[in-house]
Amino acid sequence: MKQSLLYGIHTVTEALRAGQQIEKIWVSKNTQNDRIQSLKALAEEKKVPLQFVPVEKINTLTTTGNHQGVIAQMSEIIYQPLEEVLIRIQKSGEPALLILLDSITDVRNVGAIVRTAECMGAHAVILPVSGSASLNADAMKVSAGALMHLPVCRENHVLDAVYLLQSYDIRIVACTEKAAETFYEADFTGNVCLVFGSEEKGISPSVIKIAEKKVKIPMKGKIESLNVSVSTGMILSEVVRQRDFVSAGKGK
Numbered sequence: 565m566k567q568s569l570l571y572g573i574h575t576v577t578e579a580l581r582a583g584q585q586i587e588k589i590w591v592s593k594n595t596q597n598d599r600i601q602s603l604k605a606l607a608e609e610k611k612v613p614l615q616f617v618p619v620e621k622i623n624t625l626t627t628t629g630n631h632q633g634v635i636a637q638m639s640e641i642i643y644q645p646l647e648e649v650l651i652r653i654q655k656s657g658e659p660a661l662l663i664l665l666d667s668i669t670d671v672r673n674v675g676a677i678v679r680t681a682e683c684m685g686a687h688a689v690i691l692p693v694s695g696s697a698s699l700n701a702d703a704m705k706v707s708a709g710a711l712m713h714l715p716v717c718r719e720n721h722v723l724d725a726v727y728l729l730q731s732y733d734i735r736i737v738a739c740t741e742k743a744a745e746t747f748y749e750a751d752f753t754g755n756v757c758l759v760f761g762s763e764e765k766g767i768s769p770s771v772i773k774i775a776e777k778k779v780k781i782p783m784k785g786k787i788e789s790l791n792v793s794v795s796t797g798m799i800l801s802e803v804v805r806q807r808d809f810v811s812a813g814k815g816k
Contacts, residue, residue: 568638571631573599577606585639586612587698592619595633603634611643611718613693640704646717646725649688650732660734660755661686661803666722666771667695667762668792674699675706676793677760682710684800689714690757692722722768726775729757736775738767739799741789743778750779752803753810760792 570576576589577599589607591600593616607614625635653660663681668674674697678689696718697703704711719725726736734755739747759775761767772778781795790798 569625570636570638571626571634573603573632573634576634576636577603579636580606580610580612583610585642586610587637587639587700588612589614589634589636590617590622590625591615592622592633593617594619600634608693608720611693611720613696613698637698637700639699640701641699641711641716643718644688644715646688646690646719646728649715649717650728650734653687654732658687659753659807660732660757662688662690662729662734662757663796664690664722664725664729664736664757664759665696666692666759666767667765668760669695669697669762671697671700671703672706673697673791673793675703675711677796678703678707678714678716679710680793680797680800682707682714684797684804686714686800688717690717690719690725692725693718693720722771726757726759726771730774735777736771737777737779738772738775739779739781739795740767740772741780741783742766742772743780745777745779746782747779747799747802748782750777752806756803758796758799758803760796763789763792 570579579586589612591614604614619633622631622633622635663677663686665674665677681689699711729736734757736759737756738759759767759771781790781798
């Protein structure tokens with residue numbers, strides 16, 4: 565799937581103002597003026613990642629030199645506002661099930677997680693603007709089309725998402741090897757958001773600190789960690805098992 569690119573300060577600015585879905589913006593480090601600062605502020609308001617890069621990076625993305633040091637990549641999907649998703653869940657009467665990915669930059673992992681989440685009946689996947697993988701054609705392919713069906717929400721900061729979720733009485737469950745409790749022992753039958761971090765950095769300490777629950781996957785082998793997409797699948801299967809038992813009147 566060939567991705568569309570927009571070139572130039574004015575073009576990118578107007579696209580943001582018009583509500584166009586933009587995946588990412590690159591700005592040359594050599595381009596610093598009031599218009600760039602305005603563009604940066606607008607990108608933050610619209611929850612679009614903006615990165616300052618060497619001009620050589622900009623030049624590799626386009627065959628034209630008329631880019632004014634600014635290029636934007638159009639999004640493959642339509643991001644949905646998190647609060648609108650939460651209102652829809654609330655109205656449905658279903659127990660909320662959301663996935664928050666904290667600093668996961670591998671597009672294949674994100675694509676695989678979205679695919680599993682959609683199959684397991686999750687309501688949405690949440691990504692922070694900074695430090696997340698771009699949902700490009702590779703992510704779309706790995707998701708097997710799930711990115712076209714499962715809502716994806718983008719928040720400026722991971723704590724913004726956490727505080728909003730908690731305001732809707734959704735428990736934050738941090739999935740981390742630092743937990744004392746295994747995921748088999750946890751109760752997932754109510755409103756929950758599962759938080760997964762990158763294999764390198766894990767979940768942000770600030771998120772772990774305010775999470776209502778922390779769970780781990782019990783490990784028996786010599787390898788101390790699992791791929792994050794595999795971990796997500798294992799825990800989601802337990803969530804579905806518990807909820808199906810409750811629906812059938814069999815308890816947890």
